[in-house]
Amino acid sequence: MNRFFKVALALTLVCGLSACANKKGDQxxxxxxxxVLGTPLPDRADGASFFGSSVDxxxxxxxxxxxxxxxxTGAELSKLDTVAAAMKKMSSDLIIxxxxxxxxxEEYNRGLGERRAQAVRESLIGMGINGSRIxxxxxxxxxxxxxxxxxxxxxxxxxxxxxxxx
Amino acid sequence: xxxxxxxxxxxxxxxxxxxxxxxxQDTPTITIRKSDSINLxxxxxxxxxxxxxxxxxxxxxxxxxxxxxGAESGSAFVAGGTSTGGSLRGEVKDRNGSVVLAKTYSGPAxxxxxxxxxxxxxxxxxxxxxxxTKIAFVSNRTGKKEIYTADxxxxxxxxxxxxxxxxxxxxxxxxxxxxxxxxxxxxxxxxYLIDLTSGARNRIVKFPGTNSGAAFSPDGGRxxxxxxxxxxxxxxxxxxxxxxxxxxxxxxGVESSPSWSPDGREIVYSSDDGGSxxxxxxxxxxxxxGRAISTGFGYSTEPSWSPDGHKIAFSGRSGGFVIxxxxxxxxxxxxxxxxxxxxxxxxxxxxxxxxxxxxMLLDTVSGRxxxxxxxxxxxxxxxxxx
Numbered sequence: 369m370n371r372f373f374k375v376a377l378a379l380t381l382v383c384g385l386s387a388c389a390n391k392k393g394d395q396x397x398x399x400x401x402x403x404v405l406g407t408p409l410p411d412r413a414d415g416a417s418f419f420g421s422s423v424d425x426x427x428x429x430x431x432x433x434x435x436x437x438x439x440x441t442g443a444e445l446s447k448l449d450t451v452a453a454a455m456k457k458m459s460s461d462l463i464i465x466x467x468x469x470x471x472x473x474e475e476y477n478r479g480l481g482e483r484r485a486q487a488v489r490e491s492l493i494g495m496g497i498n499g500s501r502i503x504x505x506x507x508x509x510x511x512x513x514x515x516x517x518x519x520x521x522x523x524x525x526x527x528x529x530x531x532x533x534x
Numbered sequence: 535x536x537x538x539x540x541x542x543x544x545x546x547x548x549x550x551x552x553x554x555x556x557x558x559q560d561t562p563t564i565t566i567r568k569s570d571s572i573n574l575x576x577x578x579x580x581x582x583x584x585x586x587x588x589x590x591x592x593x594x595x596x597x598x599x600x601x602x603x604g605a606e607s608g609s610a611f612v613a614g615g616t617s618t619g620g621s622l623r624g625e626v627k628d629r630n631g632s633v634v635l636a637k638t639y640s641g642p643a644x645x646x647x648x649x650x651x652x653x654x655x656x657x658x659x660x661x662x663x664x665x666x667t668k669i670a671f672v673s674n675r676t677g678k679k680e681i682y683t684a685d686x687x688x689x690x691x692x693x694x695x696x697x698x699x700x701x702x703x704x705x706x707x708x709x710x711x712x713x714x715x716x717x718x719x720x721x722x723x724x725x726y727l728i729d730l731t732s733g734a735r736n737r738i739v740k741f742p743g744t745n746s747g748a749a750f751s752p753d754g755g756r757x758x759x760x761x762x763x764x765x766x767x768x769x770x771x772x773x774x775x776x777x778x779x780x781x782x783x784x785x786x787g788v789e790s791s792p793s794w795s796p797d798g799r800e801i802v803y804s805s806d807d808g809g810s811x812x813x814x815x816x817x818x819x820x821x822x823x824g825r826a827i828s829t830g831f832g833y834s835t836e837p838s839w840s841p842d843g844h845k846i847a848f849s850g851r852s853g854g855f856v857i858x859x860x861x862x863x864x865x866x867x868x869x870x871x872x873x874x875x876x877x878x879x880x881x882x883x884x885x886x887x888x889x890x891x892x893x894m895l896l897d898t899v900s901g902r903x904x905x906x907x908x909x910x911x912x913x914x915x916x917x918x919x920x
Contacts, residue, residue, distance in 0.1 A: 406765020409742035417721025436810045473835040473849050473874055474914060475703055475747045476804060476812050478716070478723065479760055479767040479788035482744040486765060504762065505722045506744040510679070510700050 406486050407493055410500040416533045418465045418505055423531035430527040431488055438483045440491050451530055452495040463531040464488050466506045469522035481506030488528045572658055575606040577614030583643035584617050590644050594651035594665040599897045613654055622646035626654055644689055664879040668919045669886060670704040670713055671893055675911040681715050688906035703747050703915055707754040710919030714748035714757060725759055738776030749792045758792035758801050769803055771819055782821055793839045802846055804835040814848060829860050830867040836875045842882035849874045857887050880920040888914045
């Protein structure tokens, strides 16, 4: 009985410590525990596929970016206010999907799309939304909003979209 | 004058070959200048499948760029063989009739021809062959991006994935037995590993965020890739089954497209940290600081480190994209023509790259390129076994 108690106590301590470490966030970054430059992502919500039926993509307008740009500027910022206000009222979590236009090389564009999604996520965190409620994904140049090859289409494709996990 | 240079080349080759035979296992090393070419005749191939073997062998030796193929008279070497169906006895003789290569190969006709071609190249030039290799790439011909494999010359195209989603960024292990790729089946970008022998597939990198762009280390034991779980796309190194992930970089930019140095000690990659366009950097695979590589282009991505360690091929933006090479010894840069996503072959001479609607096989010495994959819609992101 005594032995069982010790094991149970040890397990509780381990679970408690690891949960604490995860919440703290900065312990989650990098294997060596360093804090990196963004806010580490929370564990994924299983089964939440951005283009799947478990995600509602109809609630918010996309954020658009300049060519090769990753910063949210000007009129795009007011769209973020809308998202942040809605997030404060609801309990659902959010997925931000980043996209690029078709110019640029494919693997770099996957990274650039992710960088855009993370830039939007950081902005929302700065507006008081808990980062543990926000996932990111990048589709790079895949899934364009407009498949045409011209300036107007490219401007629509350089974007971050929001999906609410149902 | 022409005869003198041919004879002197022949003499040089003979001396080296003799030395290598006399002193055992040493690989013959011969440096052929751009203008040099070994006169080789394709003699008779007899037996079943002889015509396929002859055709494939001739194509391989032509692509290799090392030979002038001609008649037996005046040739320094003659290659011939006997097929028994399922095997090939290949033989190369010099002009004195001495056998310099004799070996039996087993496998399908195309395979034995490729193996024989590589042995001819290795025996007569000391350079690795590229014929008995596999490529993999992305095609959208089903309406979805899927991964396909083929022989290096574009024969035996097979659809490897049937995910019906987005399957991209394939990477063959150097021995060609495994393939890692980026798939979106989970709704996020994850890295999957397929054992090409058994067909078994495992999801090996599935951190929160985007996981993509795997590259195998030269010994096949590790992969480098991009992982964004820390709140930014960074380079990671881990075991080739996803074990022991370790972050290499820490920046505000996007790190992507890692490629290993031949000794596995360094990785070249692209990063847009500190600017709006990606540039090339090199970093120790054990960690540390990345060092910029001067490429002559403001926008450089998709680097591939040559197996001899001396060159980085990459996609440079100059209006559209071009294939370019930076020589790490001289620091010089060369532009080879339009295209994207170059990957070196085992000989550090040939490159396979995407031109959008086809994959091209380019001889960086002669500048000659031949299409190897065409008519499959948009094809991209080639990878090449060694």
